[in-house]
Amino acid sequence: MRILCIGDVVGSIGCNFLRSKLPAFKKFKGIDFVICNGENSSDGNGITPVSAKNLFDSGADAITLGNHSFRRIEAYEYIDENPFVVRPANFPKKTTPGKGIINVDTGRNIITIINVMGNSFMDNNLDSSFECMDEMLEKAESKIIIVDFHAEVTGEKRAMGYYLDGRVSAVFGTHTHVQTSDAQVLPKGTGYITDVGMTGTIHSVLGVKSEIIINKFKTKLPVRFALAEGECKMECVIFDIDEITGKCISAESMRIE
Numbered sequence: 001m002r003i004l005c006i007g008d009v010v011g012s013i014g015c016n017f018l019r020s021k022l023p024a025f026k027k028f029k030g031i032d033f034v035i036c037n038g039e040n041s042s043d044g045n046g047i048t049p050v051s052a053k054n055l056f057d058s059g060a061d062a063i064t065l066g067n068h069s070f071r072r073i074e075a076y077e078y079i080d081e082n083p084f085v086v087r088p089a090n091f092p093k094k095t096t097p098g099k100g101i102i103n104v105d106t107g108r109n110i111i112t113i114i115n116v117m118g119n120s121f122m123d124n125n126l127d128s129s130f131e132c133m134d135e136m137l138e139k140a141e142s143k144i145i146i147v148d149f150h151a152e153v154t155g156e157k158r159a160m161g162y163y164l165d166g167r168v169s170a171v172f173g174t175h176t177h178v179q180t181s182d183a184q185v186l187p188k189g190t191g192y193i194t195d196v197g198m199t200g201t202i203h204s205v206l207g208v209k210s211e212i213i214i215n216k217f218k219t220k221l222p223v224r225f226a227l228a229e230g231e232c233k234m235e236c237v238i239f240d241i242d243e244i245t246g247k248c249i250s251a252e253s254m255r256i257e
Contacts, residue, residue, distance in 0.1 A: 001109070001243050002029065003146060005172040006036040006060070007179065007235040010200030010207030010227065011043045015051060017232035018199055019058040021256050026059055029238060033104075033111055035146060036060035037174045037196075038085075039068040040207065043227060046071025049078045052085065062086065062104060064115045066150035066175055067122060070097070088117035088150060090132040100132070103141040109243055110142040114168075118151025118160075118175075129156075130163060137167060143246030146239070147171045154180070154194050161192040169246050170239040172196045177206040179235045183253035191248030197235025197255070204228030233257050 004026070009018055018036070026034065038060075041051035045068045052075070055063055065087040070076065079085050080097035089100020104111045114136045116129045129149070137145070145168040149160050157173040164171055166188025173180070179197030186192050200207035205214075209228045216223045234256040240249040 001032045001144065001241045003111070003170065003239045003241055004029070004031045004034045005146070005148070005170070005196055005237050005239065006034065007195070007197035007199055008037045008039065008066075008174055008177055009041045009055060010177070010198055011040065012051070012054075013227050013229065013232060014198070014200035014207065015041055015054040015058070018234060019054065021234050022059040025234075025256060031238070032108075033106060034059055034061045035113060035148065036063055037066065037148060037150070038063040039066040039150070042072060044225065047075050047079075048072050049075060052078060052082070056084070061106075062102065062113050064113065064148035064150070064174070066115075067117060086113050086115040086148075088115050088126070089136050090116055090127040090129055101136045101139050109144060112140040112142045112145040113148070114140070114145065115148045115150065118149065118153060118156045120151070120153040120156045122152055129160065133160070133164065144169050144241055144243065145246065149173050150175045152176065157194045161186060161190065161194075165190045165192075169241045170248050170251070172237055179253060179255065181253070183237050183251040185248050185251055189245070189247035191237075191239040191241070191251040193237045193251065193253055196237050196253065197233075199234045200232060201228040202231050202233050202257070204230075231257065
C-alpha cells in the first residue's frame with residue numbers, strides 16, 4: 001500500500017496549488033491513501049470547514065492538525081464531527097473537540113492515523129507526547145498505523161521515531177514547514193521523516209511574506225501575517241507499507257513545483 005503524507009498546507013494559495021497537482025500525482029504514483037496536514041489551510045492560520053473541504057476535494061483522504069487546530073472557532077464543531085479529521089491526541093481530553101486517533105476503513109483495509117504534538121518549545125501544558133502515544137496505540141484497530149508528530153525540535157522528533165520503531169508503520173513530522181533530508185526506514189520497520197515540509201509559496205518565510213517576518217524580528221512588535229504569493233511547491237513523503245505486517249518497505253520524500 002502506498003500512503004502519501006503531505007506537509008502543512010498554507011492558506012488558500014496552498015490549497016489551490018494542492019488541487020492543481022494532487023489528482024494527477026496520485027494517479028502517476030499509484031497512491032492508495034492521502035494524509036494531509038491542514039492546520040494552516042485557512043488564510044490567517046487555523047482550519048475552517050471551507051479550507052478542509054478544499055483539501056478533501058483535492059484528493060486528501062484524512063486531515064491531521066497541530067498547534068493551530070482551534071485558531072478558528074467556526075471549525076470546532078466540524079473537527080468534532082468529521083470522522084476523517086484528527087487533532088493532537090495530547091490536548092485535554094474532556095474539553096477539546098475532536099479526536100486524537102481515527103481508524104479509517106478504506107474497504108480494502110483499515111488505516112489507523114494518530115496525531116500528537118511535541119512538548120519542547122510548544123505548549124508545555126499538554127500531556128507527554130510519549131505517554132500519549134502509548135495510550136493511543138492501545139486504541140489502534142489496524143497494523144497499518146501512521147503518525148503525524150507535530151513538533152518543533154528535531155531531537156524530539158527523532159526520539160519519537162525510534163520510540164515507535166517497530167510499533168507503527170510510519171512517523172512523519174510536521175510544523176516547521178522545512179523538509180528534512182532524512183526520509184528512511186528505521187531498523188525495526190517504521191518509515192520516518194523528521195519534517196515533511198509544506199505546501200505553499202516557495203519564496204516566503206513558512207508561507208508568509210518575508211518582509212513581514214523580517215520586520216517582526218527587527219522590531220519585536222506584533223505583526224499581522226499575510227500570505228506570500230508566487231510560485232508554489234508541494235512537499236510530501238511516500239511510504240510503501242506491507243499490508244500484512246504493517247511494516248514500511250520504503251520511504252521517499254518529494255517536492256513538486
